[in-house]
Amino acid sequence: QKEVEQDPGPLSVPEGAIVSLNCTYSNSAFQYFMWYRQYSRKGPELLMYTYSSGNKEDGRFTAQVDKSSKYISLFIRDSQPSDSATYLCAISSDMNYGGATNKLIFGTGTLLAVQP
Amino acid sequence: DAGVTQSPTHLIKTRGQQVTLRCSPKSGHDTVSWYQQALGQGPQFIFQYYEEEERQRGNFPDRFSGHQFPNYSSELNVNALLLGDSALYLCASSDLNGRTYEQYFGPGTRLTVT
Numbered sequence: 001q002k003e004v005e006q007d008p009g010p011l012s013v014p015e016g017a018i019v020s021l022n023c024t025y026s027n028s029a030f031q032y033f034m035w036y037r038q039y040s041r042k043g044p045e046l047l048m049y050t051y052s053s054g055n056k057e058d059g060r061f062t063a064q065v066d067k068s069s070k071y072i073s074l075f076i077r078d079s080q081p082s083d084s085a086t087y088l089c090a091i092s093s094d095m096n097y098g099g100a101t102n103k104l105i106f107g108t109g110t111l112l113a114v115q116p
Numbered sequence: 117d118a119g120v121t122q123s124p125t126h127l128i129k130t131r132g133q134q135v136t137l138r139c140s141p142k143s144g145h146d147t148v149s150w151y152q153q154a155l156g157q158g159p160q161f162i163f164q165y166y167e168e169e170e171r172q173r174g175n176f177p178d179r180f181s182g183h184q185f186p187n188y189s190s191e192l193n194v195n196a197l198l199l200g201d202s203a204l205y206l207c208a209s210s211d212l213n214g215r216t217y218e219q220y221f222g223p224g225t226r227l228t229v230t
Contacts, residue, residue: 043206043221088158102217103172106158
């Protein structure tokens, strides 16, 4: 079983739609959850960063974490063609221990296409 | 404020050759992580450098090695290249000493092994 599972899509929606992107994870030790957006042939861009359970909102984006279900979501309201990209969820269990690392474990990414 | 930079942008090598990729972290960041992203996959963690030492390593063979310099920049070296090493190599930086754990990625180096 993979540590992080993400539906690869592709997901195609009309402009203005609400988009829901999801990941599940297997290890309850994971506490830090991130969403990255990656345009074709570019590096991932950090969108949202949350710790533990709950919701976090930033403009049209809302990140939601349900640790009891080991389920994380990213909602995009009023989607725009410029939102067309691959969305990657990333998780980590230990942001800093013993002066060491914050390794990220990524899902495979969901390809989103917003049609004008 | 300069973000994470990587060089070169693209690289084509032959099987068996060696390659060196370079990364400069975001200003103020002290930690550099390297990831490999195969086509259609999420990035896979290779290793991380902090205070010029390798702090953690993913499931990659010893052919993959790295270095961090006193100015926090980093290099990734891959020896005896295989076709399967063709991928986008991403560098990410963070500020471990400042307890800012978000990782910011560079644009990547696309390596093609023929």
